[in-house]
Amino acid sequence: MRDEVARRLRRWQSTALPIGQAGLAAGLSWLVATSVVGHTRPFFAPIAAVVCLGVSLGQRLRRVVELVVGVAVGVGVGDVLISLIGSGPWQIGLVVALAMSTAVLLDGGAVIALQSGSSAVLVATLLPPSAGGGLDRMVDALVGGLVGLAVTALLPANPLTVAHRQGKVVFGELTTALRGVAKAVEERDAVQAAGVLARLRTSQEALDEFTTALRTGGEIATIAPIRWRRRDELGRYQATAAPVDYALRNMRVLARRALAALRDGEQLPEVLPEVLRQYSDAVDLLRVELARGDEPAGARAAVRDAARAATAHRLGGEGLSTKVVLAQVRSVAVDLLQATGLSRSEAAEALPPLTRRGGNDRQP
Numbered sequence: 001m002r003d004e005v006a007r008r009l010r011r012w013q014s015t016a017l018p019i020g021q022a023g024l025a026a027g028l029s030w031l032v033a034t035s036v037v038g039h040t041r042p043f044f045a046p047i048a049a050v051v052c053l054g055v056s057l058g059q060r061l062r063r064v065v066e067l068v069v070g071v072a073v074g075v076g077v078g079d080v081l082i083s084l085i086g087s088g089p090w091q092i093g094l095v096v097a098l099a100m101s102t103a104v105l106l107d108g109g110a111v112i113a114l115q116s117g118s119s120a121v122l123v124a125t126l127l128p129p130s131a132g133g134g135l136d137r138m139v140d141a142l143v144g145g146l147v148g149l150a151v152t153a154l155l156p157a158n159p160l161t162v163a164h165r166q167g168k169v170v171f172g173e174l175t176t177a178l179r180g181v182a183k184a185v186e187e188r189d190a191v192q193a194a195g196v197l198a199r200l201r202t203s204q205e206a207l208d209e210f211t212t213a214l215r216t217g218g219e220i221a222t223i224a225p226i227r228w229r230r231r232d233e234l235g236r237y238q239a240t241a242a243p244v245d246y247a248l249r250n251m252r253v254l255a256r257r258a259l260a261a262l263r264d265g266e267q268l269p270e271v272l273p274e275v276l277r278q279y280s281d282a283v284d285l286l287r288v289e290l291a292r293g294d295e296p297a298g299a300r301a302a303v304r305d306a307a308r309a310a311t312a313h314r315l316g317g318e319g320l321s322t323k324v325v326l327a328q329v330r331s332v333a334v335d336l337l338q339a340t341g342l343s344r345s346e347a348a349e350a351l352p353p354l355t356r357r358g359g360n361d362r363q364p
Contacts, residue, residue: 022050025147032147044137078121087125100117119141149223170210193255247335254324257322
């Protein structure tokens with residue numbers, strides 16, 4: 001029981017800021033709508049504020065704007081029509097259809113259309129037409145949305161918190177794959193290699209959550225003045241998203257070809273596990289440097305050191321799968337170097353040549 005209570009308290013602590021933002025936005029939007037705008041019962045101001053805050057936690061800023069517009073359209077159309085035709089089953093159906101049609105004709109997205117319909121239902125069923133007409137409720141919805149955005153800007157979450165957490169998961173997937181393939185090759189265990197490949201095929205969800213976290217953090221760092229100083233640190237994280245995605249994709253190919261080589265009895269290079277483990281250590285260092293807010297110079301040097309072994313005379317082989325593994329080892333190095341801030345051309349130039357300068361070793 002004590003552990004369960006502690007777990008729930010930790011869960012509450014992780015959501016305390018959004019809850020506080022929602023409460024503050026609801027109260028402020030009511031205050032603004034009553035004291036500044038002069039409306040007596042501005043129901044939709046706190047509703048729009050809370051809903052907009054909920055969307056802004058994990059969606060793009062455009063979605064928040066769409067939601068506010070959707071509420072305004074639904075409330076406006078619903079209030080005007082219900083005041084004219086009354087409330088009932090067919091009136092509700094008509095109001096919803098017209099509100100959603102209006103949203104579509106305004107070239108709105110799915111969020112606008114759905115929110116227009118739900119707001120029209122609310123007007124038609126729970127809230128009778130107001131004395132001030134639909135315009136007052138449209139204004140209330142706009143006030144609530146703007147107050148919600150203002151609260152997000154003035155009391156923002158730390159944009160790096162979620163980036164740290166999701167980055168740890170994504171980098172963990174990559175290091176686990178690198179070490180898993182290294183161990184499978186070292187022990188010549190095809191079953192273990194198959195397990196690594198299966199896990200890699202499920203890594204896209206973690207990457208998607210990482211990308212969403214970075215997008216949300218970017219929005220916060222853009223609209224919240226007190227978070228502007230975090231933009232450089234967040235930018236380093238954002239620079240890793242695409243290269244880490246490519247590294248995971250290349251690791252899938254590498255794991256698949258390593259599995260084929262093991263099943264076909266090909267002799268994989270003895271140095272391969274060492275190279276992959278060094279890559280894994282470099283990814284760990286990259287995660288630590290990003291979490292500290294440092295330029296990932298140490299990780300960049302670690303990848304370069306590991307890539308020195310990825311040459312033909314050390315990773316050579318005759319089998320088709322072994323040759324593909326060599327190519328993927330170097331491709332992963334390029335991806336990791338890009339994740340440390342290098343361009344693709346700079347990353348490719350940073351790798352040692354596939355052959356010795358004397359030309360005695362031919363590229364496989």
